[in-house]
Amino acid sequence: MHSSRGTLALLLCAIFRAATACSDGQCEVGDRCSSEADCGSELYCYNCWIEFAGKKCVRSTVADPFKIVDTSLPFNKYAFLTTHNSFSIRGEPSRTGVPRITFYNQDDSITDQLNNGVRALMLDVYDFRDEVWLCHSKGGKCFDFTAFEPAIDAMREVEAFLAANPSEVVTLILEDYVSSDQGLSKLFNATGLTRHWFPVSRMPRRGEDWPRVRDMVARDHRLLVFTSDESKEAGEGIAYQWNFMVENQYGDGGMMGLHGCRSRSESREMGDTARSLVLVNYFHTVPLRATACVEHSRPGLVDALRACHAAAGNRWANFLAVDYYKRSDGGGVFEATDMLNGMLICGRDDVRACRRRTLKDALHGMLGDLRLMLGRGGAKRK
Numbered sequence: 001m002h003s004s005r006g007t008l009a010l011l012l013c014a015i016f017r018a019a020t021a022c023s024d025g026q027c028e029v030g031d032r033c034s035s036e037a038d039c040g041s042e043l044y045c046y047n048c049w050i051e052f053a054g055k056k057c058v059r060s061t062v063a064d065p066f067k068i069v070d071t072s073l074p075f076n077k078y079a080f081l082t083t084h085n086s087f088s089i090r091g092e093p094s095r096t097g098v099p100r101i102t103f104y105n106q107d108d109s110i111t112d113q114l115n116n117g118v119r120a121l122m123l124d125v126y127d128f129r130d131e132v133w134l135c136h137s138k139g140g141k142c143f144d145f146t147a148f149e150p151a152i153d154a155m156r157e158v159e160a161f162l163a164a165n166p167s168e169v170v171t172l173i174l175e176d177y178v179s180s181d182q183g184l185s186k187l188f189n190a191t192g193l194t195r196h197w198f199p200v201s202r203m204p205r206r207g208e209d210w211p212r213v214r215d216m217v218a219r220d221h222r223l224l225v226f227t228s229d230e231s232k233e234a235g236e237g238i239a240y241q242w243n244f245m246v247e248n249q250y251g252d253g254g255m256m257g258l259h260g261c262r263s264r265s266e267s268r269e270m271g272d273t274a275r276s277l278v279l280v281n282y283f284h285t286v287p288l289r290a291t292a293c294v295e296h297s298r299p300g301l302v303d304a305l306r307a308c309h310a311a312a313g314n315r316w317a318n319f320l321a322v323d324y325y326k327r328s329d330g331g332g333v334f335e336a337t338d339m340l341n342g343m344l345i346c347g348r349d350d351v352r353a354c355r356r357r358t359l360k361d362a363l364h365g366m367l368g369d370l371r372l373m374l375g376r377g378g379a380k381r382k
């Protein structure tokens with residue numbers, strides 16, 4: 001009796017200690033947590049598996065390569081986390097008065113996405129109610145029940161982010177159904193985004209490197225816009241996406257892991273190096289939150305990136321497009337993006353390994369060694 005009660009007490013104690021092994025912002029990726037406050041910075045407390053598995057601290061932000069390394073490289077030597085249907089956000093209230101009937105792809109606002117390190121947004125733009133709207137629709141027509149919001153609202157979020165972050169670059173990839181006269185140009189004029197516009201005349205057409213990010217920032221060429229409507233490049237000076245990038249298949253066709261990486265029909269072959277940018281889609285045809293979490297937590301994601309690297313003529317993806325970007329069991333799409341930046345910038349599998357060592361770093365290291373030596377000496381003396 002006595003000893004079994006003791007065992008139980010020990011067991012309970014062990015469970016309790018495991019559950020509170022870390023707290024107050026001390027927990028690291030993969031540690032159990034009970035609330036947001038337990039996890040360290042750039043992590044949140046989340047469980048996307050079965051309920052009783054418990055919550056863990058998981059990543060929520062991309063490591064910014066411009067800050068961790070620098071902006072000295074051409075734009076096409078960096079990778080950018082991309083949200084697919086960035087505007088199709090769960091819980092967004094209807095703006096038309098009609099309940100929405102559509103699929104959702106993301107959990108949080110465009111502002112939150114940008115603040116978490118997302119740098120490219122995939123947006124579906126339509127003519128609707130005499131304006132340009134963001135809709136998740138079919139057949140090129142927006143309806144009351146597929147409409148999200150006037151595009152100008154999302155553009156204002158992008159403008160606010162660019163204004164508040166003067167060294168960052170944002171890319172918009174538009175699935176473009178706007179046929180009203182100069183509809184998109186009017187939209188970009190009205191939001192002041194033309195001030196940050198990267199002119200199509202400066203985009204490389206024969207596989208050359210892009211300008212260096214440092215120079216793009218200096219000129220305030222920090223907004224790249226690509227359209228799926230070929231006529232708008234000559235018509236309105238908006239870059240036709242597939243003149244500048246290759247892209248793999250989207251939906252289930254893009255999730256074959258190591259079993260290949262084929263281009264979508266509008267794109268040149270992945271291996272066509274006359275297109276300087278590489279976009280990899282990694283999301284299911286039907287976006288489900290639970291499956292997104294599983295896919296972001298398994299090796300299939302990196303396998304797909306490797307397969308596309310090979311298919312694209314040994315070029316790592318510049319854009320990784322996903323649904324429900326924050327859902328994972330640990331590093332998720334953030335770790336994958338850090339890997340892409342590492343490979344692109346210095347050939348290592350994490351962008352942090354590309355950090356340039358400064359004099360201050362070197363001194364810090366020397367001081368650390370010195371302290372270690374003195375500490376050991378002191379222990380011996382005693």
Ligand SMILES: *[C@@H]1O[C@H](CO)[C@@H](O)[C@H](O)[C@H]1NC(C)=O
Nearest residue numbers: 181182183185186187189194
């Ligand atoms: C947008 O603004 C520019 C510069 O002010 C102007 O030349 C152009 O006509 C405007 N476009 C539209 C469609 O309003």
